Amino acid sequence: MNNLSTLYRLSTYLLLFSLPLLINAQKKTSTSTITLNEVILKSIKTDKSRNILPLSLSFGDLKNQQTFYQKLSLQEYLVSVPGLFTQNANNYAQDLRISLRGFGARAAFGIRGIKIIVDGIPETTPDGQGQLDNLPLGILKNFEVLRGPSASLYGNASGGVIYLNTIDSLFDNQDIQFQYRFGDFGFKSYEINTSLKGEKTVAMIHLNRTLTNGFRFNSGFEQNNLNIKVNHTLSSKSTLQLQLNYTNSPRAGDAGGITLENTDIDWRQARQRNIDYDTYESVNQFKTGLRWNQKIGGVWDLESYGFYIYRDFFGKLPFENGGIIDLSRNYYGYGTRLNFQKSNHTFELGIENNNQKDQRDRYQNLIGYQGDLTFSQLEKFSALGVYLLDELNLGGFLIRTNLRFDNLILGASSVIQDQVYRVLNPSIGISYKLSPNQIMYTNFSTSFETPTLSELSANPSGLEGLNLNLKPSKAENYELGWKGNWSRFTLEANLFYILSSNEILPYEIEAFPGRAFYENTGETKRFGFEFFGSYKNNSWEFIASLTEASYQFSGENIISKKYLPGVPGSQIYLQVGYFTENNWTIQLTGEHVGSFFANNSNMVQIDSFQKIRVQAAKSFRVNKMKISLSGGINNLLNVRYFDNIRLNAFGGRFYEPAPGRNAYFGINIGI
Numbered sequence: 303m304n305n306l307s308t309l310y311r312l313s314t315y316l317l318l319f320s321l322p323l324l325i326n327a328q329k330k331t332s333t334s335t336i337t338l339n340e341v342i343l344k345s346i347k348t349d350k351s352r353n354i355l356p357l358s359l360s361f362g363d364l365k366n367q368q369t370f371y372q373k374l375s376l377q378e379y380l381v382s383v384p385g386l387f388t389q390n391a392n393n394y395a396q397d398l399r400i401s402l403r404g405f406g407a408r409a410a411f412g413i414r415g416i417k418i419i420v421d422g423i424p425e426t427t428p429d430g431q432g433q434l435d436n437l438p439l440g441i442l443k444n445f446e447v448l449r450g451p452s453a454s455l456y457g458n459a460s461g462g463v464i465y466l467n468t469i470d471s472l473f474d475n476q477d478i479q480f481q482y483r484f485g486d487f488g489f490k491s492y493e494i495n496t497s498l499k500g501e502k503t504v505a506m507i508h509l510n511r512t513l514t515n516g517f518r519f520n521s522g523f524e525q526n527n528l529n530i531k532v533n534h535t536l537s538s539k540s541t542l543q544l545q546l547n548y549t550n551s552p553r554a555g556d557a558g559g560i561t562l563e564n565t566d567i568d569w570r571q572a573r574q575r576n577i578d579y580d581t582y583e584s585v586n587q588f589k590t591g592l593r594w595n596q597k598i599g600g601v602w603d604l605e606s607y608g609f610y611i612y613r614d615f616f617g618k619l620p621f622e623n624g625g626i627i628d629l630s631r632n633y634y635g636y637g638t639r640l641n642f643q644k645s646n647h648t649f650e651l652g653i654e655n656n657n658q659k660d661q662r663d664r665y666q667n668l669i670g671y672q673g674d675l676t677f678s679q680l681e682k683f684s685a686l687g688v689y690l691l692d693e694l695n696l697g698g699f700l701i702r703t704n705l706r707f708d709n710l711i712l713g714a715s716s717v718i719q720d721q722v723y724r725v726l727n728p729s730i731g732i733s734y735k736l737s738p739n740q741i742m743y744t745n746f747s748t749s750f751e752t753p754t755l756s757e758l759s760a761n762p763s764g765l766e767g768l769n770l771n772l773k774p775s776k777a778e779n780y781e782l783g784w785k786g787n788w789s790r791f792t793l794e795a796n797l798f799y800i801l802s803s804n805e806i807l808p809y810e811i812e813a814f815p816g817r818a819f820y821e822n823t824g825e826t827k828r829f830g831f832e833f834f835g836s837y838k839n840n841s842w843e844f845i846a847s848l849t850e851a852s853y854q855f856s857g858e859n860i861i862s863k864k865y866l867p868g869v870p871g872s873q874i875y876l877q878v879g880y881f882t883e884n885n886w887t888i889q890l891t892g893e894h895v896g897s898f899f900a901n902n903s904n905m906v907q908i909d910s911f912q913k914i915r916v917q918a919a920k921s922f923r924v925n926k927m928k929i930s931l932s933g934g935i936n937n938l939l940n941v942r943y944f945d946n947i948r949l950n951a952f953g954g955r956f957y958e959p960a961p962g963r964n965a966y967f968g969i970n971i972g973i
Contacts, residue, residue, distance in 0.1 A: 313625050331839065344422065347455060347639065348648050348693060354700055355789045356731030356743035358796050358835065360384070365473070366879075369887055370919035370932040372483065372966050373439040373491065374512070376400075380464070381893060382875050384832035384847040385798075389868075390946040392516065392797070393958060394523035395556035395583045395617070396923040397433050399946065401448055401548060404828050404853045405461025405777075407868040408949070410808045410818035415461040415751050415845040419450070420472035421468055421545055423591035423609045425635050428656040428685035429712065429754045430459025436549035436587050438529040440481065441491050441508045443469045449832070450798060451749030451779045453727035456703035457687040459655065459751050463778070468889040470878055471497040471504050474928060476972040481934075485966025488515035488522070494506055502535040516555060517961040520581070523554035532921070539597035547589040554772035555582040556601035557957035558620060559948040569942070569959045573742040575620040575623075575815065580670030583617040590820050621814050622675045625667025632659045648693040654679045660755050679766050680715040681755045698735040702727065702745075710752060713761070718765040723774060725750045740786045749777040753806055754968040757820045762811060773822050777802035792836045798851075800828040805855055807867070807902060810952035827864060864904050867949050872896030886922040890914070900947050900956040908956075911972060930970040 341352050352359045360383045369377050375391040376398055376914035387407075390399040401407040405415040418425040426432040448455075448463035456463060472479055489510045498505040508529040510608060514820035516522040527968055530546040543894035557579065558573030591609035598604060602741050628708040635656030642649045660681040666673030706727050713720035731745030758768040783796030805826045807820040830851025838845045853866035865871075874894040881887050892914045900906040917934035937960070945960035 307804055312465070318574065319369075319770060333605055337688075342693075343446050343465075344467065345419070345448050345463050347652070347691060348641065348650060349643070349659075350648075350693065353785060354733055354735065355785075356700060356733035356745045357450040358385070358794075358798070358832065360386075362445045364442050364444055366442070366881070367444070367889075368885060369921070369970070370889065370934060371439075371915040372485070372489075372934060372968075373493075374489070374514075376434050376437060376439065379442065379445060380447070382834075382845055382847050382877060383447050384834050384849045384873070385830070385851070385877075386447060387869060387873065387895075390958070392518075392945045393521065393556060394435075394525075394554035395581070396946070397435060400464070401869055402462030403798065403830070403851070404446070404750075404866055404869050405451075407866060408805075408807050408820070410948070411634075411736075414754060415459050415749075417456045417460045417463045419463065419465045421466070421543070422593050422607055423545060424656070425793045426459065426633070426753075427459060427631075428635070428682070428710070428752060429658060430682040431614060431756065432752045435525065435554075435585055436527065436547055436550055436589065437470060438510065438527055438547070439464070440510055441468045441495060441529065443467045446889075450745075450781060451747045451777050451800070452729075453708075454706045454747060455689065457689075457706060457708045457727075457750075458685055458710055458725075459754075461749050461751065464737070465711035468504060468529070468531060470509075470531065471499065471506055472972070474706070474972065476928065477973045479970065481968060481970045482865065483966055483968035486964035487517050487961070489966060490512065490514070490966075500516070504533045506531045506578075506957050517964075518557040518570050518959065520555040520559040520577055521572065525551040525554075526547065533739070541595045543593040545589070545591040545593075547583065547587075549587045551583075551671040552584040554583050557585070557958065559946075559951050560957055560959075561673060561954045562957060563787070564961055565957055573955065574622065576821050577671055578618040579618060579625060579667050581618050581620050583615065585616075586614040587613045587884070597940045601642055602642055603641040603643065604638070607637070608634075608636040610634040618670070619817055620667075621817065622667050622673075624664035624817075626672050626839065627664040627668070628663040628665070629681075630661040632809045633657070636803055646695040646731075648691075650689075650691040652687075652689050652691070654687045654689075656685045658755070662755075662759060665807070677758070677766055679714075681759060682714070683712045685710050690880075699895075700733045700735075702731045702733075702969075704730075708750070712752065712755065712758070712768075714755075714766075717768055717770075721752065721768075721770060723750075723752060739788050742782075742783070742784050745779075745780075747779045749775075749802075751775045751806070753779075753820060757806070758820075760817065760819045762819050769820075772806065772820055773804045775804040775806055775822070776828075777803055788801055788973055790838050792831075796832050797827070797933070798830060798832070800826075802826045802828070805866070807949065809902075810948075811948035815952055815955075824856050826853065828853045828866075830871075841881050843877075843884075844883070845875070845879075846875040847875045849873040864902065865899055867899045867901055867904070868947060869900040870896040870910070887919045887921075889917045891916075895943075896899070898947075901950045906954075906956060908944060908947055911941055913941050913943065914938040914941075925973065928970075928972040930972075931968070932970070933967040935963065935965045937961060939963070 377391040379390045417434040446465040452460040465480035479495040530873040551555035558576035594605040615629040648785040664677035672856040688709040691922040710723040729747035733743035764879040804822045833848040919932035921930045940963040947964040
């Protein structure tokens with residue numbers, strides 16, 4: 303273990319052991335006022351404070367951080383969440399890869415096995431695919447992360463839930479806001495935000511354009527994003543929300559994975575084959591959604607939503623046969639829930655119906671030029687889910703139970719008979735209030751995860767149809783935890799044990815270099831410890847999170863114990879923030895990521911690494927204008943690490959190098 307890794311661990315353990323002393327010291331101060339920090343979450347589908355729920359939940363308020371964030375990747379926002387690991391923040395063709403307690407680690411591109419929801423509308427398709435290229439990072443208000451299997455709430459592919467909320471209007475009575483950010487590697491970002499306010503209607507309009515050359519060759523991207531959110535009050539008991547989002551990303555280059563020997567020659571180089579075949583992706587996506595909330599009497603509440611998403615994707619891969627993909631997706635659905643709530647009892651009945659149709663065409667990639675059509679099929683996936691939720695307060699106990707039934711149907715135009723899955727997922731959680739500030743909790747939950755349509759269509763034979771030999775995975779989660787919430791402290795700790803079967807992992811073959819195929823790998827055992835703590839005192843804020851876990855899997859051809867590739871067993875995050883009375887904001891963060899494996903055989907190990915980031919902002923007023931200057935330095939110590947590891951890559955091409963030390967600056971003008 304190197305010196306910096308040791309420092310991270312010692313700092314975190316020192317914080318853990320000193321917290322009880324700090325809490326006791328606070329209790330002895332006669333002037334201390336106990337005010338619980340109540341946070342009502344939306345991801346759990348009932349109006350309950352996270353402090354009393356028998357679930358592992360993370361919440362982040364982003365109002366202060368938005369002042370100085372670079373806003374180039376969601377990774378910036380989620381890094382403090384225990385049990386969550388991100389990669390691929392700098393490969394904009396492959397998108398950010400997120401895993402929660404190992405769920406989602408298999409993704410060769412985009413997000414798998416984790417439900418993504420933005421302002422109440424699902425981004426994740428019913429087959430479990432998710433992406434973040436249309437996310438309006440600049441107007442995120444807060445995030446919620448429900449850690450652990452959540453199929454009893456959200457159905458298929460819910461190994462965890464990330465619920466993102468955007469702002470309804472600008473802060474500080476501003477009507478319009480201009481932002482410009484620039485930095486290394488040709489990074490430029492232009493952003494305009496405006497709020498329109500009427501007697502019963504508030505509209506938030508966000509427009510952003512981002513460009514970068516990328517750290518590696520052939521890794522630049524260009525993106526334009528328009529997001530409109532309208533809230534309208536129909537009456538004192540009824541509200542309506544409209545969402546519109548349009549994303550145009552004409553090019554996002556893919557530098558590809560290279561060998562370790564290549565990284566020694568040139569850290570920034572792209573794989574030559576990716577350059578020869580002109581690998582990149584282009585995306586156009588339109589999304590619209592409508593949410594309606596109606597209160598009925600004093601104890602009933604009805605909420606409904608409907609949405610439609612169209613996605614046009616074009617991509618080039620570094621091989622000839624089927625190396626160009628043209629995908630048109632239509633994704634639509636609706637959901638409604640009826641909620642009954644009294645002081646000690648909450649009951650909810652909900653139904654959701656989502657449908658997805660993908661027209662997938664593949665063409666020859668003739669050294670960057672489009673050739674003949676080699677593959678064409680219409681793929682479909684529908685999901686109908688009905689769930690029951692019950693919460694009962696019995697003295698100091700809260701008992702929360704869920705039961706959900708899902709009917710899943712998938713097929714393709716080249717497949718004669720559809721594949722049908724009927725699944726019942728239960729969960730139960732119990733919390734007990736030890737004191738006004740502390741609870742103990744335990745829960746049991748499940749997940750069910752089908753392969754996605756893109757994974758099923760990846761036939762090693764290269765033929766049309768779906769690889770129905772690929773089976774769904776299932777998981778059971780057992781958890782024991784403790785939460786404490788004081789006027790200045792928030793502390794959480796939990797133990798989890800997850801047993802899953804038919805784990806899905808990617809691999810590559812020589813005939814299609816750079817293309818991912820998938821296989822089931824047997825049984826997986828995941829167990830670990832998670833900790834989160836925050837402390838606020840006047841102008842200072844301290845945050846720490848720790849994850850220590852083991853992800854083991856076994857299969858028919860595996861003799862000895864192996865570890866799930868792509869997920870580190872150890873993660874530590876430390877953050878120090880300082881906020882002055884003259885509007886200076888300074889934040890220093892540090893991360894330790896433990897070693898992990900790049901392949902199923904565990905023959906290739908990725909070394910642990912540590913990185914530090916510093917960010918600052920200064921706000922001031924000139925007449926009626928509020929001006930903020932901001933900047934940051936990423937990877938302050940210029941550490942060499944890998945931004946992404948391509949799991950089970952053929953020919954040892956596991957590695958995608960990460961940027962060294964780099965800086966950015968920004969100016970924000972609000973009127």
